[in-house]
Amino acid sequence: MLAAAAARRALASSCAPALRRVPLPNPSIATRLVSGHARPARASYSLAPLRTLSSALTAPRSAFTPLQARLFSTSRPLLASGSSGDSAPKQSRFWPRTRTFLRFTVYLCGSTIVGVAVLTSAIFVHDAFTYNERHVDGVPVSPLALHPERGGPKNLPVVHKLLSDIEDPENAALATKPHLVIVGGGWGAVGVLQNLRPGDYHVTVVSPETYTTFTPLLPSAAVGTVQIRSLVEPLRKIVARLRGHFLNAKAVDLVMSERLLEVETEGVNGPQRLYLPYDKLVIAVGSTSATHGVNGLEHCFQLKTTRDARLIRQRIIDNFEQASLPTTSPEERKRLLSFVVCGGGPTGVETAAEIYDLCQEDIMKYYPKICNGEVSIHVIQSREHILNTYSEAISRYAERKFLHDDIDLITSARVAEVHEDRVEYTKKGLDGKTERHAIPTNFVLWSTGIAMNPFAAQVTKYLPNQVHKKAIEVDAHLRVKGSPPGEVYAIGDASTIETSIVNHLLDLVDESDRNKDGKIDFDEWEIMVARIKQRIPMAETQLEKVRELFELYDSDADNSLSLNELAVLLKEIGSKITALPATAQVASQEGKYLGHKLHKLARQRETLAANELTGPGEDEAVAPPFRYRHLGSLAYIGNAAVFDLGKYSFMGGLAAMYAWRSVYWSEQVSMRTRALLMIDWIVRGVWGRDLSRL
Numbered sequence: 001m002l003a004a005a006a007a008r009r010a011l012a013s014s015c016a017p018a019l020r021r022v023p024l025p026n027p028s029i030a031t032r033l034v035s036g037h038a039r040p041a042r043a044s045y046s047l048a049p050l051r052t053l054s055s056a057l058t059a060p061r062s063a064f065t066p067l068q069a070r071l072f073s074t075s076r077p078l079l080a081s082g083s084s085g086d087s088a089p090k091q092s093r094f095w096p097r098t099r100t101f102l103r104f105t106v107y108l109c110g111s112t113i114v115g116v117a118v119l120t121s122a123i124f125v126h127d128a129f130t131y132n133e134r135h136v137d138g139v140p141v142s143p144l145a146l147h148p149e150r151g152g153p154k155n156l157p158v159v160h161k162l163l164s165d166i167e168d169p170e171n172a173a174l175a176t177k178p179h180l181v182i183v184g185g186g187w188g189a190v191g192v193l194q195n196l197r198p199g200d201y202h203v204t205v206v207s208p209e210t211y212t213t214f215t216p217l218l219p220s221a222a223v224g225t226v227q228i229r230s231l232v233e234p235l236r237k238i239v240a241r242l243r244g245h246f247l248n249a250k251a252v253d254l255v256m257s258e259r260l261l262e263v264e265t266e267g268v269n270g271p272q273r274l275y276l277p278y279d280k281l282v283i284a285v286g287s288t289s290a291t292h293g294v295n296g297l298e299h300c301f302q303l304k305t306t307r308d309a310r311l312i313r314q315r316i317i318d319n320f321e322q323a324s325l326p327t328t329s330p331e332e333r334k335r336l337l338s339f340v341v342c343g344g345g346p347t348g349v350e351t352a353a354e355i356y357d358l359c360q361e362d363i364m365k366y367y368p369k370i371c372n373g374e375v376s377i378h379v380i381q382s383r384e385h386i387l388n389t390y391s392e393a394i395s396r397y398a399e400r401k402f403l404h405d406d407i408d409l410i411t412s413a414r415v416a417e418v419h420e421d422r423v424e425y426t427k428k429g430l431d432g433k434t435e436r437h438a439i440p441t442n443f444v445l446w447s448t449g450i451a452m453n454p455f456a457a458q459v460t461k462y463l464p465n466q467v468h469k470k471a472i473e474v475d476a477h478l479r480v481k482g483s484p485p486g487e488v489y490a491i492g493d494a495s496t497i498e499t500s501i502v503n504h505l506l507d508l509v510d511e512s513d514r515n516k517d518g519k520i521d522f523d524e525w526e527i528m529v530a531r532i533k534q535r536i537p538m539a540e541t542q543l544e545k546v547r548e549l550f551e552l553y554d555s556d557a558d559n560s561l562s563l564n565e566l567a568v569l570l571k572e573i574g575s576k577i578t579a580l581p582a583t584a585q586v587a588s589q590e591g592k593y594l595g596h597k598l599h600k601l602a603r604q605r606e607t608l609a610a611n612e613l614t615g616p617g618e619d620e621a622v623a624p625p626f627r628y629r630h631l632g633s634l635a636y637i638g639n640a641a642v643f644d645l646g647k648y649s650f651m652g653g654l655a656a657m658y659a660w661r662s663v664y665w666s667e668q669v670s671m672r673t674r675a676l677l678m679i680d681w682i683v684r685g686v687w688g689r690d691l692s693r694l
């Protein structure tokens with residue numbers, strides 16, 4: 001009994017605070033409840049817990065169930081409100097909420113501190129292991145690599161072995177594989193490298209630049225919207241995946257008969273030439289700028305490399321600094337702040353837009369207002385419209401945007417001559433007569449199309465069937481026409497896929513003329529169409545209406561096509577095929593296709609040899625011809641962008657600009673450049689462009 005009484009007292013004291021917090025119709029109920037004399041009262045509360053409590057108080061200690069024990073130990077109100085419970089005083093909610101808020105604040109601060117501590121420790125650990133003490137004593141180097149023997153038509157050193165060829169067993173094994181030499185380090189070359197697998201070939205990349213450049217953002221880099229370093233990735237890092245080699249040199253000549261590439265390096269004693277042997281050669285040297293025979297281009301900037309972007313940026317800042325001097329005359333200030341872009345294609349338009357952005361967003365804030373008032377941007381375009389390779393709607397949109405931005409568009413005009421202090425151009429006046437105009441300037445960008453790279457031009461000299469003026473002609477398998485089969489390929493701006501079908505006339509007739517009567521009837525024409533599509537897939541759209549074509553060109557209506565009729569037909573179809581444009585998209589797709597095919601050739605090397613399919617026919621045996629898939633063209637036009645997706649066009653302001661940035665961001669070669677680009681865009685957004693002249 002004594003124990004039960006003590007328990008009752010203890011429970012009563014522990015329950016009292018809880019009960020005090022419960023709003024009761026009659027406060028005395030709590031006292032009565034604890035003393036065991038509670039009676040049902042007119043209350044809207046559920047009394048079940050009270051009964052449980054009451055019986056618990058009167059029960060001996062051992063009779064408590066776990067549920068009862070929990071009931072008693074709770075700090076929550078024991079009486080559940082039959083209504084919404086809104087009658088609880090506001091004060092009772094404030095402290096629990098404050099406690100919850102404080103608790104989560106402590107959690108957040110705690111986890112942040114722990115996170116920062118872990119990250120800092122990780123950086124320390126990483127830095128501690130940055131220096132690997134590599135054991136480099138006694139690394140084997142081939143004597144042939146140290147002292148190459150001389151040979152070839154010019155008796156130059158022949159680099160049969162490279163310095164790292166036998167430095168470890170993996171490299172030694174690779175040195176026995178066929179030698180694949182890739183000339184160039186741009187979009188096409190990187191496409192090939194990304195699609196080869198380690199162990200396929202002994203790979204060597206030859207390029208005068210040690211990095212690959214993301215060219216579409218060069219106009220942004222030229223005004224400091226992004227940093228030049230954010231657009232480049234070292235080629236050595238890219239070839240490392242294949243345990244390949246990089247030779248910092250420029251290809252100058254080719255000896256196809258001996259499979260030797262002549263390269264020029266900048267040695268310690270000046271330029272030095274040597275031969276690099278190959279089994280397979282990929283020419284991906286890009287293009288140079290077209291001059292169109294205009295004099296004075298030495299006074300112009302080009303925008304093809306990172307160096308060009310750096311020089312342009314320096315000149316723009318120089319011009320603004322000189323224009324800000326109190327000693328500069330008004331005429332001179334006007335000339336210094338006049339920017340002329342020759343060419344209304346994507347590069348010219350984007351550069352003009354970027355210069356405009358620079359003036360609007362940064363120059364205006366930091367240079368004397370008079371400078372900003374004097375800035376003029378001029379675009380000289382030979383065609384009627386700018387961005388003339390895009391849809392008409394896009395051209396018009398870009399022109400309206402430039403008109404709004406006060407960018408001077410001079411269309412249907414030709415640059416006649418460039419002087420140190422002015423650009424002269426001709427344009428037909430209202431009376432139809434050609435007039436000559438001059439724009440005083442201290443900045444001219446020349447961006448009027450492409451011309452053949454000197455090395456590509458050198459290669460075509462040896463091949464009589466190469467007649468194209470701007471690029472090396474290749475077949476649908478990207479093999480250089482006229483070169484030994486399966487040995488020399490060309491991709492990207494340096495190449496163009498043949499579109500002439502009539503050159504294949506005799507072969508096509510030979511393959512299709514089943515009854516050998518020298519004429520092609522309709523059944524044979526169907527076979528011929530299939531063969532043409534295999535050789536020149538770009539002709540597919542022209543060959544859709546097979547029956548109509550046959551009837552249209554069967555001029556004597558004898559239900560067959562003679563050689564003459566066929567020649568006319570094939571010539572006309574060929575003239576309607578548009579060559580692929582010189583874009584990064586084409587170069588990259590060609591590179592990926594070729595890399596994939598070279599990988600297949602490497603994997604099936606033995607099978608092909610067993611079936612005597614090496615050399616001629618090996619490409620056809622492992623892969624279909626190259627097919628280009630146009631994914632659309634885009635251009636930046638100053639806080640706005642345009643997308644030409646073939647059937648559809650999309651253009652607009654900031655939303656389109658972010659879409660444009662996203663596309664280029666996703667196209668980056670590495671996560672490193674992605675991170676750098678993202679940082680650049682944020683830095684530009686928050687702090688503006690860097691206006692220092694470096």
Ligand SMILES: Cc1cc2nc3c(=O)[nH]c(=O)nc-3n(C[C@H](O)[C@H](O)[C@H](O)COP(=O)(O)OP(=O)(O)OC[C@H]3O[C@@H](n4cnc5c(N)ncnc54)[C@H](O)[C@@H]3O)c2cc1C
Nearest residue numbers: 184185186187188215216251285286492493583584585587
């Ligand atoms: C400013 C600018 C903006 C552009 N914007 C776009 C765009 O938005 N979208 C698009 O699709 N295309 C764009 N292009 C076009 C695109 O850059 C080219 O079509 C593409 O770079 C072609 O790739 P490629 O591999 O053939 O040549 P490149 O990328 O030009 O690479 C050529 C490589 O060959 C190397 N090389 C040159 N000569 C030799 C030699 N003798 N020996 C060894 N190596 C050599 C060069 O150093 C370079 O590494 C732009 C071009 C420029 C200049």
